[in-house]
Amino acid sequence: MATAGLPEPTSPPLDPAGKTVMGASDIARCLRRMAHEILERNKGADDLVVLGIPSRGVELGNRLAAMLEQVEGRGIPAGSLDITMHRDDLRHQPTRAPMRTHIPPPGIDGKVVILVDDVLYSGRTIRAALDALADLGRPRAVRLAVLVDRGHRELPIRADHVGKNLPTSVSEKVQVRLVGHDGIDDVVNIAGGESR
Ligand SMILES: O=P(O)(O)OC[C@H]1O[C@H](OP(=O)(O)OP(=O)(O)O)[C@H](O)[C@@H]1O
Numbered sequence: 483m484a485t486a487g488l489p490e491p492t493s494p495p496l497d498p499a500g501k502t503v504m505g506a507s508d509i510a511r512c513l514r515r516m517a518h519e520i521l522e523r524n525k526g527a528d529d530l531v532v533l534g535i536p537s538r539g540v541e542l543g544n545r546l547a548a549m550l551e552q553v554e555g556r557g558i559p560a561g562s563l564d565i566t567m568h569r570d571d572l573r574h575q576p577t578r579a580p581m582r583t584h585i586p587p588p589g590i591d592g593k594v595v596i597l598v599d600d601v602l603y604s605g606r607t608i609r610a611a612l613d614a615l616a617d618l619g620r621p622r623a624v625r626l627a628v629l630v631d632r633g634h635r636e637l638p639i640r641a642d643h644v645g646k647n648l649p650t651s652v653s654e655k656v657q658v659r660l661v662g663h664d665g666i667d668d669v670v671n672i673a674g675g676e677s678r
């Protein structure tokens with residue numbers, strides 16, 4: 483069931499100054515561990531719904547759901563949650579195109595929603611995701627799984643499941659690339675990316 487539609491592939495430009503901090507096997511290992519953590523915390527897969535945040539969170543969410551399925555031997559609903567209209571910088575960047583929200587058949591009421599994203603930084607994307615979710619139903623619980631937590635939170639938000647804690651400076655940028663979007667799985671830390 484882990485088959486939420488992926489958005490159109492978009493490949494960020496390669497930055498030769500980037501330092502590779504995770505490779506494909508690291509990413510796979512982190513996702514596998516996170517899947518086990520989620521199952522342990524949830525005492526199994528009952529009521530789990532995995533929702534990835536576009537764009538790369540959707541591919542990661544689908545992979546995580548596939549790993550949950552492998553371990554549990556049953557289908558795990560997976561989908562995507564677009565946050566565009568809930569961003570707090572819409573007034574500054576009004577031209578962002580909305581992406582796909584796909585809530586799988588059981589819906590989210592009473593479920594344990596696992597939000598999935600590639601990078602956690604200021605926390606503003608996740609704040610928007612919680613708003614977007616509230617428009618769609620009332621989960622029993624919402625948990626957050628991110629591949630990379632690079633710190634520098636601006637809001638009181640933390641992840642429940644983290645692939646890798648990556649200390650960074652504000653001037654750096656962490657770029658997650660995934661096969662479905664970029665043709666390669668890795669995480670690159672780019673100096674002087676000025677991400678804020
Ligand atoms: O914690 P935050 O400060 O909100 O940063 C994290 C978000 O930034 C990136 O998304 P971006 O908005 O760059 O779009 P993308 O997913 O298309 O890369 C990343 O994919 C996270 O969703």
Ligand SMILES: O=c1cc[nH]c(=O)[nH]1
Pocket residue numbers: 601603632654655656657658677
């Ligand atoms: O470094 C960053 C900051 C926000 N979002 C990213 O994807 N990377």
